[in-house]
Amino acid sequence: MEKILFGVAKQWIAGNTIDEALVTAQNSYKNGMSVIINKLGEYHTSKNQIENTISEYHTIMASFRKWKVNGAISVKPTQIGLMKSKKKCLNNFEILIRAATKSQTFVWLDMESSDHTDETIQIYENLLARYERLGIAIQANLMRSEGDLADLLSMGGKIRLVKGAYRENSNISFKSKQKVDQNYLxxxxxxxxxxxxxxxxxHDGIMIDRATELAKKNEKKFEFQMLRGIRDELKPILIKKGFSLSEYIPYGTNWLPYSIRRLKERKRNILLLGSSFISHQKMR
Known part of the structure; x- marks a missing residue:
């Protein structure tokens, strides 16, 4: 079963190693896209796990110029120390930020389950005061997100708007697709x-169409962001229209829990994955 799942998951997972991620990133860049690389894994508690993760992000950032790629990294707070303490996580982010400053790399803070939302936003606010090329994800499925967004924008925060991949309690989150979509819009x-x-x-065509309409009325610096291997038929169309687009490239051996979460996130993801898989096979 795991082999079967990997056969599907490799559509959006670059592979197990940094080099595989960078080769994928180079191909994306040649096709007119920027990249966001994420090392898979979360809820790390061992010192070795945390240090290895930081080391790999260092290597990725140092490699972007060498590999001639316009890239960013996306880091989950729980993979670099948040399970130890907020202070430990902040210190480790500061290590990454110093390396990002040297390589002029954009750093995204990934948002995880609602258990960590407050701490993640606090870490982001602390870092933003010292490093401008820094962004944070906001999840449309959480009821609190409109207030969080207002606070973050008031301090010049840079936002990645996502629907949300974690199952949350109904008293803090929107449960139906209709309500999540309404909040996303x-x-x-x-x-x-x-x-x-x-x-x-x-990857939602309705959201993308609405964004292109809003872009005509409001000239803003923004980009579309999509997973590697998903909506590959749409990406060149958006690029041809002049929109910026970044491909999100996960890599690493912890592909299974990530992939299962992506499929469980929304029923539509399974249909989208199937159509993207068929489209990908036709393009080969």
């Missing part, structure tokens, strides 16, 4: 009206 409108630099991270 509401938050996206706020970004186009008030933000200066942001990412629209979605």
């Amino acid at each position: 509401r938050l996206m409108k706020i970004l186009f009206e008030n933000a200066n630099e942001f990412g629209i991270a979605t």
Whole structure:
């Protein structure tokens, strides 16, 4: 079963190693896209796990110029120390930020389950005061996100708007696709009206069409962000229209829990994955 799942997951997972991620990133860049590389893994508690993760992100950032790629990294707080303490995680982010400053790499803070939302935002606010090329994900499935977005924009935060991949309690999150989509559209409108630099991270054609409409009315610096291997038929169309697009490239041996979460996130993801898989096979 694991081999079967990997046969599907490798559509969006670059591979196990840094070099595989960078080769994938180079191909994306040649096709007119920037890249966001994420090392898979979360909830690390061992010192070795945390240090190895930081080391790999160092290597990726140092390699972008050598590999001639316009790239960013996306880091989950729980993979670099948040399970130890917020202070430990902040210190480790500061290590990454110093390396990012040297290589002029953009750093995204990934948002995880709602258990860590407050701490992640606090870490981001602390770092943003010292490093400008820094962004944070906001999840449209959480009821609190409109307030969080207003606070973050007031301090010049850079936002990646996602729907949200974690199962949350119904008293803090929208459960139906309709309500999540409505909130995504509401938050996206706020970004186009008030933000200066942001990412629209979605594969949903309705959201993408609405974003292109809002872009005509509001000239903003933004990019679409999509997973590697998903909506490959749409990406060149958006690029040809003049939109910036980044391909999100996960890599690493912890592909199974990530892939299962992506499929469980929404029923539509399974249909989208199937159509993208068929489209990918036709393009080969």
